[in-house]
Amino acid sequence: QQQVKQSPQSLIVQKGGISIINCAYENTAFDYFPWYQQFPGKGPALLIAIRPDVSEKKEGRFTISFNKSAKQFSLHIMDSQPGDSATYFCAASVRGSGGSNYKLTFGKGTLLTVNP
Amino acid sequence: GAGVSQSPSNKVTEKGKDVELRCDPISGHTALYWYRQSLGQGLEFLIYFQGNSAPDKSGLPSDRFSAERTGGSVSTLTIQRTQQEDSAVYLCASTPQVAKNIQYFGAGTRLSVL
Numbered sequence A: 001q002q003q004v005k006q007s008p009q010s011l012i013v014q015k016g017g018i019s020i021i022n023c024a025y026e027n028t029a030f031d032y033f034p035w036y037q038q039f040p041g042k043g044p045a046l047l048i049a050i051r052p053d054v055s056e057k058k059e060g061r062f063t064i065s066f067n068k069s070a071k072q073f074s075l076h077i078m079d080s081q082p083g084d085s086a087t088y089f090c091a092a093s094v095r096g097s098g099g100s101n102y103k104l105t106f107g108k109g110t111l112l113t114v115n116p
Numbered sequence B: 001g002a003g004v005s006q007s008p009s010n011k012v013t014e015k016g017k018d019v020e021l022r023c024d025p026i027s028g029h030t031a032l033y034w035y036r037q038s039l040g041q042g043l044e045f046l047i048y049f050q051g052n053s054a055p056d057k058s059g060l061p062s063d064r065f066s067a068e069r070t071g072g073s074v075s076t077l078t079i080q081r082t083q084q085e086d087s088a089v090y091l092c093a094s095t096p097q098v099a100k101n102i103q104y105f106g107a108g109t110r111l112s113v114l
Helices: none
Strands: A004-005 A010-014 A019-025 A033-038 A045-048 A058-061 A060-066 A073-077 A087-093 A104-106 A111-115 B006-008 B010-013 B020-024 B033-036 B043-051 B063-069 B075-079 B088-095 B109-113
Touching: A004 A087, A010 A019, A019 A087, A019 A111, A033 A058, A033 A060, A045 A058, A045 A060, A045 A073, A060 A087, A073 A087, A087 B043, A104 B033, A104 B043, B006 B088, B020 B088, B020 B109, B033 B075, B043 B063, B075 B088
Parallel strands: A010 A111, B010 B109
Antiparallel strands: A004 A019, A019 A073, A033 A045, A033 A087, A058 A060, A060 A073, A087 A104, A087 A111, B006 B020, B020 B075, B033 B043, B033 B088, B063 B075, B088 B109
């Protein structure tokens, strides 16, 4: 059972355009929603994250929109640049016992290509 | 400072052999996670360590997989009697005490089982 569904699998955007990646989750107990960026040959790196008590979070060109009732969240990359070309993963976690286990359930990833 | 270090970066083994993958977390980080990244399956949680607490092994796919963390630092993931479906990138992540929700990942070990 896939608990976090991510779309699209791949995305091609022109430089300066907006990239939008969507995720939907099933487990209403999830309380932390990060996005990770991964370049080839590297491990994922945290990009931006949100908790369900807010509907939007913006950091520079990156924005998360969160819709709790629809159990959906999305990543918007404004003014996309060729250097943004990478694989993006949405994820979700439930704070485990002891308040420290944030094991992540990941979406399957979106390969973003930004053409110059 | 240094990030999460994993070794080897690549491992090729024959079906049926045992392999050990090593993770050196960021110094001072208290929690450590192992994940597996495979084509078509994305990233899957395997195991979590926190201090002296019992590890969360709920993601280990079979009893051929085991992991230990010695002295609260270095961790080793062991796969016994490897199968071709074990081929994947095995990623380790660690988190600091002050920001338990932020996981810092290593570059992974790419395991190929022939």
